[in-house]
Amino acid sequence: MDLNPKYRFDTFVVGPSNRLAFTAAQAVAQQPGEAYNPLFLYGRSGLGKTHLLQAIGFGALDQGPALRVNYLTLEEFVGQHHAAVAAGQLDAFRRSAEETDVLLLDDVQFLAKHREMQQELLRLSERMQAANRQVVLSSDRPPAEIEDLDERLISRLSGGLLVDLAPPDFETRLAILRRKAGERGIVFAPDVLETVAEIGAGNVRELVGLVNRLSAFQAVSESPLTPAGARALLVEEGSETAPAPHVATARDVKAAPAAGPTDEFSAFLSAVTRTVAQSIDAWRSTVGGAVVRWQGEGYRTGRLEALLQHETMPDVESELARFAADVEALRKLATEAGALDPSTAGHARFRDPDRVDEAAVFVQKLEEGAVPPPAPVPTLTMEAYVVGAANDAVVRAARLVTQEPGKRYSPLFIAGPSGVGKTHLLHAVGNAISQNGTKVVACLSAQAFIEDLLGAIEAGNVEWWRRRYRRADAFLLDDTQLIGGKEQTQEELFNLFNALFDAEKQLVFAADKLPSQLEGVASRLMTRFEGGLVVELAAPDRPMRALLVRRLLDAQGVKAEDDVVEYLAARPADSARAVQGLVNRALSTMDPSDPTLTVAAARTAIEGRTARLSQAQAISATIPSGIDPLLSSREKIVWDWPDIGDRLVEDQR
Amino acid sequence: MSLVNFTTREITCKIVYYGPGRSGKTTNLQYIYGQVPDDRKGRMVSLATQTDRTLFFDFLPIDLGSISGFTTKFQLYTVPGQVYYNATRKLVLQGADGVVFVADSQVRQLDENIESLQNLQVNVLEHGIDIRGLASFGADALHGQGVFETLKAVSAEVLRKLSESGSARRG
Numbered sequence: 001m002d003l004n005p006k007y008r009f010d011t012f013v014v015g016p017s018n019r020l021a022f023t024a025a026q027a028v029a030q031q032p033g034e035a036y037n038p039l040f041l042y043g044r045s046g047l048g049k050t051h052l053l054q055a056i057g058f059g060a061l062d063q064g065p066a067l068r069v070n071y072l073t074l075e076e077f078v079g080q081h082h083a084a085v086a087a088g089q090l091d092a093f094r095r096s097a098e099e100t101d102v103l104l105l106d107d108v109q110f111l112a113k114h115r116e117m118q119q120e121l122l123r124l125s126e127r128m129q130a131a132n133r134q135v136v137l138s139s140d141r142p143p144a145e146i147e148d149l150d151e152r153l154i155s156r157l158s159g160g161l162l163v164d165l166a167p168p169d170f171e172t173r174l175a176i177l178r179r180k181a182g183e184r185g186i187v188f189a190p191d192v193l194e195t196v197a198e199i200g201a202g203n204v205r206e207l208v209g210l211v212n213r214l215s216a217f218q219a220v221s222e223s224p225l226t227p228a229g230a231r232a233l234l235v236e237e238g239s240e241t242a243p244a245p246h247v248a249t250a251r252d253v254k255a256a257p258a259a260g261p262t263d264e265f266s267a268f269l270s271a272v273t274r275t276v277a278q279s280i281d282a283w284r285s286t287v288g289g290a291v292v293r294w295q296g297e298g299y300r301t302g303r304l305e306a307l308l309q310h311e312t313m314p315d316v317e318s319e320l321a322r323f324a325a326d327v328e329a330l331r332k333l334a335t336e337a338g339a340l341d342p343s344t345a346g347h348a349r350f351r352d353p354d355r356v357d358e359a360a361v362f363v364q365k366l367e368e369g370a371v372p373p374p375a376p377v378p379t380l381t382m383e384a385y386v387v388g389a390a391n392d393a394v395v396r397a398a399r400l401v402t403q404e405p406g407k408r409y410s411p412l413f414i415a416g417p418s419g420v421g422k423t424h425l426l427h428a429v430g431n432a433i434s435q436n437g438t439k440v441v442a443c444l445s446a447q448a449f450i451e452d453l454l455g456a457i458e459a460g461n462v463e464w465w466r467r468r469y470r471r472a473d474a475f476l477l478d479d480t481q482l483i484g485g486k487e488q489t490q491e492e493l494f495n496l497f498n499a500l501f502d503a504e505k506q507l508v509f510a511a512d513k514l515p516s517q518l519e520g521v522a523s524r525l526m527t528r529f530e531g532g533l534v535v536e537l538a539a540p541d542r543p544m545r546a547l548l549v550r551r552l553l554d555a556q557g558v559k560a561e562d563d564v565v566e567y568l569a570a571r572p573a574d575s576a577r578a579v580q581g582l583v584n585r586a587l588s589t590m591d592p593s594d595p596t597l598t599v600a601a602a603r604t605a606i607e608g609r610t611a612r613l614s615q616a617q618a619i620s621a622t623i624p625s626g627i628d629p630l631l632s633s634r635e636k637i638v639w640d641w642p643d644i645g646d647r648l649v650e651d652q653r
Numbered sequence: 654m655s656l657v658n659f660t661t662r663e664i665t666c667k668i669v670y671y672g673p674g675r676s677g678k679t680t681n682l683q684y685i686y687g688q689v690p691d692d693r694k695g696r697m698v699s700l701a702t703q704t705d706r707t708l709f710f711d712f713l714p715i716d717l718g719s720i721s722g723f724t725t726k727f728q729l730y731t732v733p734g735q736v737y738y739n740a741t742r743k744l745v746l747q748g749a750d751g752v753v754f755v756a757d758s759q760v761r762q763l764d765e766n767i768e769s770l771q772n773l774q775v776n777v778l779e780h781g782i783d784i785r786g787l788a789s790f791g792a793d794a795l796h797g798q799g800v801f802e803t804l805k806a807v808s809a810e811v812l813r814k815l816s817e818s819g820s821a822r823r824g
């Protein structure tokens with residue numbers, strides 16, 4: 001909007017009520033962006049805000065005709081903004097607004113109605129101030145009293161200079177009346193204007209209205225208006241309308257000595273304001289503001305405070321940007337650390353932007369020191385796994401998995417009855433993938449997984465628990481059937497599965513049943529298990545049992561003829577564990593000094609003290625006398641119970 | 654004392670009125686007190702003898718409100734003029750940002766003026782400040798003539814130091 005040439009500094013009537021505003025406006029016009037930025041003028045309607053705003057525009061143009069000066073009311077600003085949004089040219093609008101050297105925004109109290117514009121204005125004023133471009137705003141009330149105004153905007157608008165324009169006092173009113181009468185070329189009788197000024201008016205527009213009324217009356221009357229006539233005219237008219245609020249008369253002024261002398265104080269205040277504005281470097285204010293802000297957010301600001309001691313102006317903008325970046329880095333580190341170990345949240349080491357490196361090292365240590373997920377048992381290796389016709393296909397699949405973890409078969413689901421070597425195979429795959437511990441491999445039984453999760457829930461660090469598993473390069477879960485009915489475990493496992501699967505990490509599951517036969521397992525998990533490769537481990541056949549026996553005997557350093565191996569392999573055993581149980585029993589009777597195992601010894605160990613005795617008799621013979629004969633009952637003899645071998649092996653491990 | 658605190662956004666300015674006894678230091682403060690609107694001034698603390706002579710010091714805090722975003726406060730002090738209160742004077746001078754020397758214009762008080770000025774010189778020299786060659790104002794403290802001019806001048810001088818020293822601190 002164009003500036004109105006009537007509104008210049010030389011047409012502004014200055015009095016004590018507006019002197020500060022006037023000097024501030026002049027200072028701004030002489031040095032846009034330097035003196036007070038932003039300058040915020042407020043006062044009731046009709047006290048000269050618009051006049052001063054436009055006068056600043058003219059003043060600035062007088063200083064630098066090339067300056068881009070833009071005067072707008074808030075409504076116009078909003079309208080332009082909306083039009084730009086509608087036309088999809090918001091960026092162009094913003095650029096153009098930011099490139100204005102002096103932005104004069106009138107009636108910003110209407111911001112209360114435009115919350116979205118508050119953001120826009122905040123952004124704009126931040127940019128403009130950063131570029132030392134002048135912002136001048138006017139309102140009928142101070143920023144803090146504008147309803148629903150964003151706190152940040154309040155502080156920004158109040159950060160420059162806030163000046164209020166008070167209603168004119170008697171002398172100012174008289175000066176205004178004289179000037180207006182002069183502009184209109186009307187000559188009033190002596191004391192007429194004094195009388196009018198005494199009657200008073202709350203603002204300048206009313207005063208102009210009074211002059212107009214008087215001149216109109218004088219034009220139609222034959223004799224010049226007398227003071228009494230003017231008073232009669234105006235008071236009579238005034239009584240018809242509501243009396244102007246806050247009317248101070250000349251008598252009031254004289255009666256209250258405080259009003260006159262206050263002038264002296266105002267002049268002093270104005271002088272101090274000028275000096276302070278000239279003396280305080282803007283950059284120090286900016287840095288000081290940043291110190292307050294960051295301290296308020298709990299960060300140490302030693303670096304910025306040191307800046308304030310500089311004799312010359314440092315590169316404030318980049319220093320502040322560097323500081324903000326460091327704070328951002330600290331925030332990230334604090335979040336990371338909090339996820340790893342909630343007890344570190346809010347630690348002081350995340351509060352000093354001068355020591356980001358230390359915080360980073362701390363977080364790194366935390367990450368390294370974070371308890372890794374349970375690793376596979378190192379002794380259960382692929383080499384130690386006995387391969388035969390019964391498990392050849394499964395082992396081949398497992399090897400492919402170890403060659404290209406996550407790429408070939410993920411998930412690999414190993415099903416098979418108890419004791420056929422699922423656990424061994426699982427750990428062997430885990431060990432192969434971990435490559436001597438260089439990769440993080442989580443390998444554990446479902447029971448341990450559940451316990452771990454429960455512990456995390458109790459300790460309130462489930463997020464940390466999740467991250468612990470999610471950083472694994474491979475996840476291998478034994479006894480998967482145990483998650484049946486454990487809803488939360490399944491939920492976590494489901495999420496973990498997806499996270500690892502998406503990251504192409506290897507997943508291996510072992511269970512005693514096929515996925516489709518698992519009980520109490522959600523179908524979304526079941527179908528995911530089936531989505532990879534499902535293999536079945538069968539009970540070892542005789543050749544494989546022979547291989548197992550040989551391996552077990554060799555492992556113990558026992559010399560044995562082939563017939564011993566054949567004998568042991570021929571014993572009925574439906575699992576690798578059962579075979580191991582047989583071998584252990586055969587070894588149990590051996591003389592420690594003689595590492596040779598004979599068929600007879602093995603048979604004695606397995607079938608009884610002598611082949612002639614029945615098993616029951618053999619057992620009862622081993623039982624010391626005095627023990628209840630019930631114990632000799634065959635059912636009580638533990639090693640004949642089908643699964644006892646399982647338990648013993650488990651316990652030993 | 655810190656004159657400008659950028660972190661708390663405060664400007665605190667301590668000005669001491671100095672001079673021989675009965676030269677009108679307290680009267681200066683009283684006149685200023687009378688001109689400052691009620692909401693801007695604190696209670697004027699005056700420790701006086703029964704004969705209205707300042708025994709210890711007068712203290713008048715003035716709140717100038719927010720200037721350029723800084724909460725600005727002036728603290729005006731007087732010192733007791735009587736020669737034997739030098740310890741108090743030194744105490745009051747501590748942390749002062751500006752000094753107004755109030756001289757008695759009566760010819761017969763010339764010696765007292767000189768004595769007090771020399772005393773001031775000695776006291777501020779301890780802070781490494783030379784007081785020679787400063788501005789002077791004719792004033793009538795009772796009626797207020799020149800009082801605010803003096804205050805304005807000393808404030809301007811003090812505040813200008815902000816940019817000259819380039820530092821936020823002063824001794």
